[in-house]
Amino acid sequence: MTLLVVEVAQIIPYTGSDSIQNSANSLTIPLTFFDLPWLLFQPPKKVFFYRLTESTREHFHSFILPNLKLSLSLVLRSYLPLSGCLTWNQDELKPRIVVSQNDAVLITIAETDADFSLLSGYGQRPASELHTLTPELPFSDDAASVFSLQITLFPNQGFSIGYTAHHAVLDGKTLSMFMKAWTHLCKQHMENRVISLPETLTPSLDRSLVEDLTGLDEQMVEMVRSLRDDKTNMRSLSRGPAREIEYGDVLATFVLSGDDVERLRERCRSQDDRSPLHISTFVIAYAYVWTCFVKACGGNGERLVSLLFSVDFRTRLVPPLPATYFGNCISPVVCYKRKAEEFTGEKGFLTAVKILSDLVKSLSIPGMIETIRERFAILFKSFGESSQFGIVAGSNRFGVYEIDFGWGRPVKVDVINIRGELISMAERRDESGGVEIGMCMNKTEMDTLFSFFNSGLQN
């Protein structure tokens, strides 16, 4: 495939015709202890595919692109931090997001001759081609961009919107809310309606809502510093290199229908009717794909494996944060060092369900936030100690298939920064109750995984 960059534009938050309003586009907000550990992670990358019957170059450049750009500028007015950057001054404990007048979101406009139907499908797709649909997110020691976009035309087929975001600035829930807000304003603009965001899509930037009563900010900063490879610049905002995509890697989407989930739920109940299990769609889907993955990896059954997922604490804090809180309000929960053979036997799926069920149930135990630093520290220490470390990006609650700019819902949404046991999850596009699971690995491993996945559903 070839990808031609047509334009690199900067979109600044809309200020109207009144130049005095420009000063309203300046902002400084500190990171919280929820944000700080994510300085050590690679940025999330997602691609939304939109199929269009009319996607000639002419229509794309004269109609679609101007509407996307203008509505982006409009929505950035409410989502100012996205146009800024992270900085970490010598006299400050922690980094902050700084937005100055005329700061902008970098947007790359490209055109590709790749096969839209292939890349936006569910089967095995070349990971290297999918990666070309998301932009770089510039960073240096002194400053790191927060958010960048790439809009790619597949002439006469459709277009994709890919983003790369700084994880220390916002989590998946905020990113989904932003995308929905952008679509909301795009549709209002195209229909010549009054431009305004509903409360549910208006972010709350109020950092005073996240109280640090026990010095967690300082503890998190210390932890982040101790884990940096480069000890010469303790305030560096550089990140290590992203995991290389390997030649021959393919990304595929595994689907569990609502009926599949229900059958798997029944399988748990029939194997264990004593323990009160938390058998949500999320638990069933993660447990099922995890057991298939561990089986597909083969190898020594004694090897140690761990599994983790992120929890949204907005509704779990006392008092809760607004659902519209902008930033990170997530923290991982983990089951460490189980033997792989626990997941490969007849009761492997039930074992995984019980572990995940216990982790979800543990969330109601007081002290989850007070111990957040210790829990992250143990996590970072343990990364190298397990052969496989299951992690879920995304969620089956983000409603990504509702992200419709006015030309129809996306035909497909993919998390791109996944590989191996870092998997992604989303709800099904055309059915409530099911799940889509993204995975990326080499083709031979993927074939093996597919066969475990499909045969396991037929039992």
Ligand SMILES: CC(C)(COP(=O)(O)OP(=O)(O)OC[C@H]1O[C@@H](n2cnc3c(N)ncnc32)[C@H](O)[C@@H]1OP(=O)(O)O)[C@@H](O)C(=O)NCCC(=O)NCCSC(=O)CC(=O)O
């Ligand atoms: C901890 C959890 C994973 C546990 O999920 P569960 O689904 O098992 O448990 P739960 O208590 O939330 O929901 C249990 C049941 O309650 C009901 N229920 C609860 N909340 C609901 C909601 N918002 N919409 C619809 N149903 C809901 C459902 O019936 C569900 O069962 P049923 O489902 O069977 O109907 C989740 O609560 C959570 O916090 N999810 C968000 C994780 C997150 O933000 N990840 C992104 C990380 S950032 C990232 O990765 C970057 C990026 O994305 O870009």
